[in-house]
Amino acid sequence: RKMRVGFFQMEPELLNVEANVEKALKALQRVKTDMIVLPELFNTGYAFKTRKEVEECAEPIPGYTTENLTELARDKDMTIVAGICERRNDALYNSAVYITGKYTGVYRKVHLFLDEKKFFTPGNEFLVFDSIGVMICFDYFFPEAVRTLMLKGAKLIAHPSNLILPYCPDAMVVRSLENRVFSVTCNRIGEERGLTFIGKSQIVDSKGNLLYR
Numbered sequence: 001r002k003m004r005v006g007f008f009q010m011e012p013e014l015l016n017v018e019a020n021v022e023k024a025l026k027a028l029q030r031v032k033t034d035m036i037v038l039p040e041l042f043n044t045g046y047a048f049k050t051r052k053e054v055e056e057c058a059e060p061i062p063g064y065t066t067e068n069l070t071e072l073a074r075d076k077d078m079t080i081v082a083g084i085c086e087r088r089n090d091a092l093y094n095s096a097v098y099i100t101g102k103y104t105g106v107y108r109k110v111h112l113f114l115d116e117k118k119f120f121t122p123g124n125e126f127l128v129f130d131s132i133g134v135m136i137c138f139d140y141f142f143p144e145a146v147r148t149l150m151l152k153g154a155k156l157i158a159h160p161s162n163l164i165l166p167y168c169p170d171a172m173v174v175r176s177l178e179n180r181v182f183s184v185t186c187n188r189i190g191e192e193r194g195l196t197f198i199g200k201s202q203i204v205d206s207k208g209n210l211l212y213r
């Protein structure tokens with residue numbers, strides 16, 4: 001089937017959930033698309049210093065961020081895949097939500113990167129929703145991640161990211177090619193506590209052609 005897909009490459013404001021959600025909602029109001037991907041941890045920013053910071057901006061699902069995104073998904077008849085900071089009982093997760101007007105799916109990042117391990121509990125399952133596989137940032141580094149999603153029926157990979165290393169954009173071309181899947185990688189931009197994010201969000205087809213970067 002034909003789908004129109006996109007990404008919103010943005011610069012979140014660290015620890016300011018309301019401002020970040022507002023920024024995304026404003027941008028998404030203006031587009032017409034079947035699916036849009038937002039960055040990893042789009043609603044909180046990335047460079048946490050303490051667990052207390054994470055706890056203060058983490059939220060349950062459903063919660064403030066997902067309820068706002070669900071309303072928009074319903075209004076615009078679109079699917080939204082977005083990275084958010086999730087609290088579930090006593091655990092914190094670096095999660096991605098798959099939101100339609102009808103339901104919300106939740107993927108919890110399996111491969112945590114560096115300091116993320118101090119705050120987040122890793123997920124343990126790769127998930128496919130409506131033939132769209134979801135993974136987050138550093139998952140790309142492990143070929144098994146995309147392979148697992150493809151074997152579970154994914155035709156397209158939605159990939160919220162906060163990339164600081166240069167390898168991912170080219171690696172995702174290979175992942176798409178070796179698994180014959182489309183991929184949408186949405187990175188963020190800007191600087192945060194000494195980290196510089198590289199942008200270069202992209203869409204790749206199932207033959208490894210870079211459609212847009």
